Amino acid sequence: MLDMIWPYLPQFAAGLKLTLLVSLGSFLIAMLVAILAVPLIMSGPKLVRMFLGGYVQIVRGVPELLVIFMVFYGGTVVLSTISGSYFEVDALSAGIAALAAVAFAYLLEILRAALISIPAGQREAGQVLGLKRHQVFSRIIFPQMLMRALPGIGNQWLISLKESALVSVVGLEELMRHSVIAAGATREPMVFYLLAALIYVAITGISTFLLRQAELRLSSGKQS
């Protein structure tokens, strides 16, 4: 069986690299935008609040695959209209954009819940002590929000990683796509899909371990 897997290892390695790029890239973009958007959903103009709230509700309620199709085919149509000729979107950027659009909705909700859980007295105390508004947010509220949100953020990372497999359906040659190709070429789907599953389990296993370490470190810091 190893003889069969051996020639495909370089492809699997390249696929793994792309899987990590897509999932990490989309996750980090989503995280950044969510951090920027969380003050808006809490205290922005009413129209912005309604838009963000509606976005979160919609994206969380429809299948991820539908969002990926929407971004991929929709992006192709928009770009073709702009350029005036058929223009297919690059699967990598479309994949990252689609997964980021999904992860953003969940992360925004996670951060919002964490922010709400911080007692109002903290902000008031900061203001009384003479800190400026942005100082109160960046020095007092923000670190606590991230700490409280960490389990949810970690969970979302695991979900983003597994969802990245869906991008193979629109042709991005990441880990899943390479296992489909290898399974087809060798007519041994069981071997290659199990191998792909094992690689995903290994990454999620390592991620879970690291996240637990981070949570332990943060919670011990809280007590001292």
Added chain:
Amino acid sequence: MSFEIFLTAIPIVLKGLWLTLLITFCAFLLGQIVALPLALLARARSRLLRWPVKTWIFFIRGSPLLVQLFIIYFGMGEVDAIRNSVFWPILREPLNCAILAVGLNSGAYSAELLRGGLRQIPVGQLEAARVLGMSGFHALTRITLPQVYRNVLPVTGNEIILVMKGSALASAVTVMEMTGAARAFVSKTYAPFEVFTVAGIIYLVIGLALSQLFRGIERATAIPSSATETS
């Protein structure tokens, strides 16, 4: 956005609605059926019982649903023992494979939810039941489980929506449920925004109906006094 394409897309996407609902309900049911034994075994005293179940849950929760679906649909067909077994006529159908994959996936997640719920029941209750002469089985079905299921009901309502969203993956193994039907129509009309919006709206409506249903069940099964305390 063309309103005309939007309207023509409605009946075409709706053709997939039945399959989406079928996969959602069957997979959810399957998941709930396998979840309880998994949760109980994961808490068993014997390591020999606990270990395989925990590994199973770890593997299912650690890998993408799409890989699991492909293992069942493409992988199983290559195994002679399965091809020659009585299960082959069932596993040959992509629809059944999709239900099996989504159901087993949901079962592992639900087992974790139940395990958390089981942990919350104080040991004293079980001891009291045993002292009163109940058998272990009796205590489980009369004392523990009603409380566990009542506690996990809100997250179970979440779980069925996750199952509905997972059912879209069935389109990857040729089952033309709503997402698959929408995608096929997009490749004909080249109007992704109109067609996928139709599908998205229907998914949102189903999701809304399901969460209303579960809220209703929650209300109907709540213990009156505790309900007034918490609300």
